[in-house]
Amino acid sequence: MKITAIVSGGMDSATLAYHLIELEHDVELVSFDYGQRHRVELEHAEALSDRLDVPWSLVDLSGLRSLIGGSALTDDTIDVPEGHYAEPSMAKTVVPNRNLIMLSIAAGIAVANDSDRVATGVHAGDHFVYPDCRPTFISAASTAIMLGTDGFAPPGFGVIAPFVHISKADIARIGDELGVPWDETWSCYKGGARHCGLCGTCVERIEAFQIAGVDDPTEYDAMPDLAGLVSTFERIEVDG
Amino acid sequence: MKITAIVSGGMDSATLAYHLIELEHDVELVSFDYGQRHRVELEHAEALSDRLDVPWSLVDLSGLRSLIGGSALTDDTIDVPEGHYAEPSMAKTVVPNRNLIMLSIAAGIAVANDSDRVATGVHAGDHFVYPDCRPTFISAASTAIMLGTDGFAPPGFGVIAPFVHISKADIARIGDELGVPWDETWSCYKGGARHCGLCGTCVERIEAFQIAGVDDPTEYDAMPDLAGLVSTFERIEVDG
Numbered sequence: 001m002k003i004t005a006i007v008s009g010g011m012d013s014a015t016l017a018y019h020l021i022e023l024e025h026d027v028e029l030v031s032f033d034y035g036q037r038h039r040v041e042l043e044h045a046e047a048l049s050d051r052l053d054v055p056w057s058l059v060d061l062s063g064l065r066s067l068i069g070g071s072a073l074t075d076d077t078i079d080v081p082e083g084h085y086a087e088p089s090m091a092k093t094v095v096p097n098r099n100l101i102m103l104s105i106a107a108g109i110a111v112a113n114d115s116d117r118v119a120t121g122v123h124a125g126d127h128f129v130y131p132d133c134r135p136t137f138i139s140a141a142s143t144a145i146m147l148g149t150d151g152f153a154p155p156g157f158g159v160i161a162p163f164v165h166i167s168k169a170d171i172a173r174i175g176d177e178l179g180v181p182w183d184e185t186w187s188c189y190k191g192g193a194r195h196c197g198l199c200g201t202c203v204e205r206i207e208a209f210q211i212a213g214v215d216d217p218t219e220y221d222a223m224p225d226l227a228g229l230v231s232t233f234e235r236i237e238v239d240g
Numbered sequence: 241m242k243i244t245a246i247v248s249g250g251m252d253s254a255t256l257a258y259h260l261i262e263l264e265h266d267v268e269l270v271s272f273d274y275g276q277r278h279r280v281e282l283e284h285a286e287a288l289s290d291r292l293d294v295p296w297s298l299v300d301l302s303g304l305r306s307l308i309g310g311s312a313l314t315d316d317t318i319d320v321p322e323g324h325y326a327e328p329s330m331a332k333t334v335v336p337n338r339n340l341i342m343l344s345i346a347a348g349i350a351v352a353n354d355s356d357r358v359a360t361g362v363h364a365g366d367h368f369v370y371p372d373c374r375p376t377f378i379s380a381a382s383t384a385i386m387l388g389t390d391g392f393a394p395p396g397f398g399v400i401a402p403f404v405h406i407s408k409a410d411i412a413r414i415g416d417e418l419g420v421p422w423d424e425t426w427s428c429y430k431g432g433a434r435h436c437g438l439c440g441t442c443v444e445r446i447e448a449f450q451i452a453g454v455d456d457p458t459e460y461d462a463m464p465d466l467a468g469l470v471s472t473f474e475r476i477e478v479d480g
């Protein structure tokens with residue numbers, strides 16, 4: 001089957017691409033420039049497509065930066081919060097409705113390219129902060145896309161999110177088995193020369209590798225005190 | 241209530257804006273440049289915001305033109321089909337998933353601007369050709385938007401589509417009562433100096449004014465033989 005996969009250049013979407021290719025799908029990758037501070041991730045997305053020898057498209061949504069404000073990811077005047085991904089302060093990293101915007105454009109590209117599904121690498125660890133990473137949202141988005149393209153897309157067209165019920169540590173384990181080159185993936189929201197090690201997504205990355213028992217080749221500017229932070233796993237159990 | 245309304249510059253969305261203001265809502269308008277051939281409609285959308293003295297944002301999606309192909313609206317090598325809106329040939333004017341793309345971006349802007357709803361002017365006459373104008377789609381899109389912005393948007397946030405169950409002739413009647421300046425709206429897909437009168441959306445416009453018994457100030461390059469075309473009304477009755 002042909003699958004249009006959304007990739008950011010991070011470890012989740014890199015693992016998603018490797019996973020889909022392992023399953024012998026015909027994969028094309030799509031990335032989005034929405035004016036994010038950590039635009040460096042897009043270079044990693046393109047490198048991923050080169051390494052996997054699959055097509056890659058970059059969608060320019062940089063004009064949205066001035067229209068959809070209020071997020072530390074797209075507004076240089078708002079500091080990127082440090083700490084655990086599950087902290088309330090991480091709400092500052094939400095870009096309103098980002099995933100539906102990306103899924104709907106990817107679905108349009110998928111229809112134009114005769115693709116059978118759209119894939120996203122959202123996972124259970126994202127559920128605390130980001131409403132548009134939850135299973136109920138993915139299901140609703142898939143239905144909207146199916147109905148909105150009815151008659152123009154293949155049977156069963158919609159969204160697949162193979163990691164939506166597993167943790168980032170699980171993704172680290174899966175990616176490690178698939179040989180994902182971790183040092184060619186980017187997570188840090190600050191988008192500096194190296195991973196900062198202290199922002200929410202750096203902490204989550206570090207924690208995921210540690211919980212999974214997978215070697216982390218990433219060079220961080222600093223290391224967080226993980227013992228002082230509530231782990232994603234505990235939060236998932238509380239959250240259900 | 242504050243409402244973010246998607247406007248194309250055509251008669252449906254102009255009537256939508258007038259209708260929302262008549263109901264004393266606080267309205268902001270959003271338009272999309274998706275590389276459409278009839279980009280001239282955007283000038284009419286901006287003029288509408290000037291006339292109503294409400295904010296207007298233009299979202300630049302022109303980069304999608306090369307990524308989402310296959311539509312006569314965005315590909316200069318595909319002729320804009322002439323005839324009735326309900327003809328199968330009008331499928332060539334479909335831009336895959338266009339409405340979900342516009343609704344999802346408008347929802348992001350709405351959340352950033354503390355708006356309570358997103359509004360669209362889709363109507364029952366669009367249902368034949370465009371799957372993303374049907375009530376089931378609007379309902380699913382609204383649910384996806386509500387879930388995707390959960391915790392970041394006001395209670396009841398979602399999509400309103402006040403014309404989704406009525407015809408374009410009904411819109412002509414409503415707009416006429418509200419004093420919509422029809423000669424400042426644009427429909428023609430060909431995007432020439434004047435309305436062509438023969439493309440699907442010109443035929444639909446002419447037919448709507450005739451059925452509604454509303455004076456049509458538009459200057460057309462040619463007039464279609466409406467007697468030879470099945471009317472939207474008859475089709476709606478067949479379609480349910």
